[in-house]
Amino acid sequence: xxxxxxxxxxxxxxxxxxxxxxxxxxxxxxxxxxxxxxxxxxxxxxxxxxxxxxxxxxxxxxxxxxxxxxxxxxxxxxxxxxxxxxxxxxxxxxxxxxxxxxxxxxxxxxxxxxxxxxxxxxxxxxxxxxxxxxxxxxxxxxxxxxxxxxxxxxxxxxxxxxxxxxxxxxxxxxxxxxxxxxxxxxxxxxxxxxxxxxxxxxxxxxxxxxxxxxxxxxxxxxxxxxxxxxxxxxxxxxxxxxxxxxxxxxxxxxxxxxxxxxxxxxxxxxxxxxxxxxxxxxxxxxx
Numbered sequence: 001x002x003x004x005x006x007x008x009x010x011x012x013x014x015x016x017x018x019x020x021x022x023x024x025x026x027x028x029x030x031x032x033x034x035x036x037x038x039x040x041x042x043x044x045x046x047x048x049x050x051x052x053x054x055x056x057x058x059x060x061x062x063x064x065x066x067x068x069x070x071x072x073x074x075x076x077x078x079x080x081x082x083x084x085x086x087x088x089x090x091x092x093x094x095x096x097x098x099x100x101x102x103x104x105x106x107x108x109x110x111x112x113x114x115x116x117x118x119x120x121x122x123x124x125x126x127x128x129x130x131x132x133x134x135x136x137x138x139x140x141x142x143x144x145x146x147x148x149x150x151x152x153x154x155x156x157x158x159x160x161x162x163x164x165x166x167x168x169x170x171x172x173x174x175x176x177x178x179x180x181x182x183x184x185x186x187x188x189x190x191x192x193x194x195x196x197x198x199x200x201x202x203x204x205x206x207x208x209x210x211x212x213x214x215x216x217x218x219x220x221x222x223x224x225x226x227x228x229x230x231x232x233x234x235x236x237x238x239x240x241x242x243x244x245x246x247x248x249x250x251x252x253x254x255x256x257x258x259x260x261x262x263x264x265x266x267x268x269x270x271x272x273x274x275x276x277x278x279x280x281x282x283x284x285x286x287x
Contacts, residue, residue, distance in 0.1 A: 003067050003230060010222050031187075031208035035215050038183040043172050046179075050171075055164055059172075062165035066227045070237035070273075071121075077241055077273045079115040081265045082283045084128060084245050086111055088252035088261075096136040103129040103136065121241075123158045128245055130154065135253075144253045151246050159239055166231045173225035180216015184209050240269050258284070 019025060048056055065071075072080075090111075091099045102109040106129055112119045119125055131151055135142060187209025191202060247265040256264070262280050269275075275283075 003227070006226070007223070014218070014222070027204055027207045028211055028214075031211040032215070035180075035183045035187070035208070035212040038186065039176065039179045039212065039215050039219065042179045042182065043176055046175060047168060047172055051168060055168060058165045059168050062169065062231055063227070065234045066230050070234050072117075072238060072241050072273065074273045074275060076117050077244060077269055078275050078280060078283050079118050080124065080241050081244055081248055081262060081280060083111065083115045083118055084248040084265075085252070085258065085261060085284055087128070087132060088249060089258075091132070091135065092252070096139055099132060100136050103132040124242060124245065127151065127154055127158070127242060128249075131249055144250060147253060148246070148250050151249070155239075155242050155246065158242065162235050162239065163232075166228055166235055169224060169231060170228040173220045173228055176220035176224060177213075177216045180213045180220075183212030183216065187212055237270060237273070240273060243268050 015025070018028075047059065051059075087099060087102065090102070102111050106112040106119060106125055112125070131147065131154075134150065135147065187205070191205040191209060194202065194205060197205075244265040247268060248261055251261040251264045259277070259281065262284070263277055266274060266277060266280055
């Protein structure tokens, strides 16, 4: 919602200011479709050239994140911590055998069934189940630092995939001013071919060519660049839940008491998603 408001403010202030200053939108609107086609077409073409179809689709899908915001709510973070804490408690009190069926088949686990939003997050569920499966098959004899290294590597791979759309979007924003110049140069080439025309016609043609430079800069710094920045914020917010799960597992393996385990996960969350300690403990008690 806030991104949509920002776009409206941007358009109103830029074009409204231009009109109030005595500018005419006629030449701009006349050139807009053709200049826009060249600039955006070149940007999309460059994006396709430099990426696989999977990554292109990821960029296209990332625009919804800009407007919707982070995927996970405060309740999702509570659920992720509660779920992982219950699984680690089962490992400690009932042993690896009792835990095995839950991590091998989370879709049919009674514990995972209590948290459908977490179960629907395949990368997060995979991190939990793969790590605990490793602990189960090792009969709990793994070094805690080794488990942490494995989790860090798994999250690094997941985070890299999550960040790729943002990197590609930022690269596109960086290229747009230059692509605007390309469109402007082509407009000047067209103008030079009509050099014998009257000054008023040449002026209009030059103005239309300059619309290309304007569009490239405007779209880059007014739209695509800010969207890339917002997407980065959203992705970083979505990554916090992975860190919370990791803290629960590592703190539990270190033998810390449950309140400290929960606090180690809670304290690493951003203020928008961080629940109170008593709120988390109540969730673990089923209140």
